[in-house]
Amino acid sequence: MNIRLTVLCENSVERVSPVGLLGEHGFGCHLQTEQGNYLFDTGGGQTILSNSDKLQIDLQQLRGVIFSHGHLDHTGGLQQVLSRTGRVPVYAHPDLFQARHSSNGNQLRAIGIPWHKEQLEELGADFRLDKAPQELAPGIILSGEIPRLNLFETGDPNLVTMTEDGKTVTDELADDMSLFIDSPKGLIILLGCAHAGVLNIIERARKVTGQEKIYMLLGGTHLKFSTKEQLNATLNRLEELNIAKIGVSHCTGLQQAQQLAVRFGERFFNATVGKEITV
Numbered sequence: 001m002n003i004r005l006t007v008l009c010e011n012s013v014e015r016v017s018p019v020g021l022l023g024e025h026g027f028g029c030h031l032q033t034e035q036g037n038y039l040f041d042t043g044g045g046q047t048i049l050s051n052s053d054k055l056q057i058d059l060q061q062l063r064g065v066i067f068s069h070g071h072l073d074h075t076g077g078l079q080q081v082l083s084r085t086g087r088v089p090v091y092a093h094p095d096l097f098q099a100r101h102s103s104n105g106n107q108l109r110a111i112g113i114p115w116h117k118e119q120l121e122e123l124g125a126d127f128r129l130d131k132a133p134q135e136l137a138p139g140i141i142l143s144g145e146i147p148r149l150n151l152f153e154t155g156d157p158n159l160v161t162m163t164e165d166g167k168t169v170t171d172e173l174a175d176d177m178s179l180f181i182d183s184p185k186g187l188i189i190l191l192g193c194a195h196a197g198v199l200n201i202i203e204r205a206r207k208v209t210g211q212e213k214i215y216m217l218l219g220g221t222h223l224k225f226s227t228k229e230q231l232n233a234t235l236n237r238l239e240e241l242n243i244a245k246i247g248v249s250h251c252t253g254l255q256q257a258q259q260l261a262v263r264f265g266e267r268f269f270n271a272t273v274g275k276e277i278t279v
Contacts, residue, residue, distance in 0.1 A: 001033055001184070007027075007276075010249045022273070024044050027074055049077075059085055063088075065085075065090045072114055079119075090126060097116075100159070101160050130144065147203075148196060150200055153226075189214060198221050198238075217248075247275065247277070249270065
């Protein structure tokens with residue numbers, strides 16, 4: 001199966017051509033396969049259409065939109081995408097529309113999906129919400145809910161949600177999901193933010209797909225917010241797995257990305273806007 005991945009939304013831009021590509025805080029990646037084309041996350045809504053046009057990515061040809069989780073910087077562009085696609089399946093976890101906030105002292109900032117479900121359905125979103133793994137096409141599997149097996153892969157305490165009685169509690173982000181893609185060179189794991197933990201996601205991928213060999217890890221790893229123990233354990237395990245390509249973006253953190261670059265050398269790359277990977 002021929003596969004092409006193109007990063008459409010990300011914090012930074014390294015590519016110089018075509019001129020005019022834009023960065024924004026968030027992530028979105030286009031997946032082109034013989035089974036059809038998919039969009040994995042939509043960024044925050046500031047750059048998805050502009051960058052798609054400049055990179056000659058036709059969003060009208062999408063077979064589906066996939067969400068890694070319900071944060072604004074991954075879902076905010078859905079309304080714009082639907083203006084191109086019309087009716088299209090949207091795959092996500094049932095908690096997609098849960099109210100999400102970022103806490104800074106006593107300040108709460110809403111960071112959940114900015115649209116109501118009914119609004120998006122009127123624009124053509126056909127939601128396929130499920131906690132279980134979903135095979136979108138042969139060799140393309142949405143992870144479903146990720147079991148949290150590694151105790152050191154903890155969540156970000158600054159991300160919170162509300163209980164029914166109005167109390168603020170840490171958001172466990174149970175809806176964090178990843179995409180597993182079978183390729184001739186091994187498994188590709190496409191991450192949104194990896195709130196569930198990179199190592200937990202890898203173990204889920206191997207269990208769900210039955211594949212041992214991981215060819216590429218691509219996307220946000222959320223290591224910027226990790227403890228030293230988590231970062232070291234992640235680096236060591238990635239080295240043990242002998243992953244051929246590690247492309248990081250968005251919420252990885254500059255210092256953490258530098259450590260990955262030093263450890264993995266030519267196997268490492270920055271997955272910035274316009275980055276294309278063909279397998």
